[in-house]
Amino acid sequence: MLSINIEYSWERFSADYQLAIAPGMTTLLGASGEGKSTLLHLLGGFLSGQGELSFQGQSLLALPAYQRPITTLFQSDNLFPQLTVWQNVAIGLNASLALSAEQKQRVIWALEKTQLQDKAERFPQALSGGQAQRVAIARALVRKKPILLLDEPFSALDPALREEMLQLVAKVTEEYDLTTLLVSHLPQEALLVGGRVVLIEKGKVAAHESVDVLQQPQKIAAFAEYFGHNRGL
Known part of the structure; x- marks a missing residue:
């Protein structure tokens, strides 16, 4: 509660x-x-x-x-344009992007949940609006708050x-x-x-x-x- x-x-x-x-x-x-x-x-x-x-x-x-x-999603998806989809999700776990094996599995899990596994190596500018928002959701999920x-x-x-x-x-x-x-x-x-x-x-x-x-x-x-x-x- x-x-x-x-x-x-x-x-x-x-x-x-x-x-x-x-x-x-x-x-x-x-x-x-x-x-x-x-x-x-x-x-x-x-x-x-x-x-x-x-x-x-x-x-x-x-x-x-x-x-x-708590994880908060704002009106902007707040994606980093210089990072791939994978990196934009992974940064929710570690700002340095140095992930453990368990953390990498969590990123895979979040991408699968948001149906983005085939977009992992793309950059935000190559995504549709809905795909970009799913990246933001995946980053929220991976934090498991x-x-x-x-x-x-x-x-x-x-x-x-x-x-x-x-x-x-x-x-x-x-x-x-x-x-x-x-x-x-x-x-x-x-x-x-x-x-x-x-x-x-x-x-x-x-x-x-x-x-x-x-x-x-x-x-x-x-x-x-x-x-x-x-x-x-």
Whole structure:
């Protein structure tokens, strides 16, 4: 269980996040500027907040980003253009790229899971958008961290590729019992990946429900209001 009780303030924005997240897929919904990405940055250690943050009983808030059991995928795939696909995945294990035999097997495993084994020697500029995002996912997988944070990493992809990437993340989350948080503006993405959905408003958790609530949002006041203000989503 990922337990969150964090306060954060910056200029005119203040947030107070309080929720507990079980393993599986959780989608963070909310309008722009409401604090979805801020929550992910606090969890990942890229912003400093006050309060409590723990995972399976271990306190995380005092740990720097690199020591937390967390991998974050941002909107950019963050691939190194001078490195091959293999090297871009391997660097998730060791910045020097000097891997043990066991680590090399983990890279092979991650490439197979993301169907990139035949692209191992290619450079990022030779990849399609979807392939580049799969490299980023492979690098996340190879680290074998139990928490995966997705800050709209597929937003620039066309709808078909975006759906493919979301299905891959949902499959990997289930197979390896990950705790995955996905930031999205699209309720249909939450329905696609399943699990639970959290509505963020003004830096707070307005609702935390099964994703099934999106089929009949009028039953929960916060979701009814969200959908009423976002009919185009």
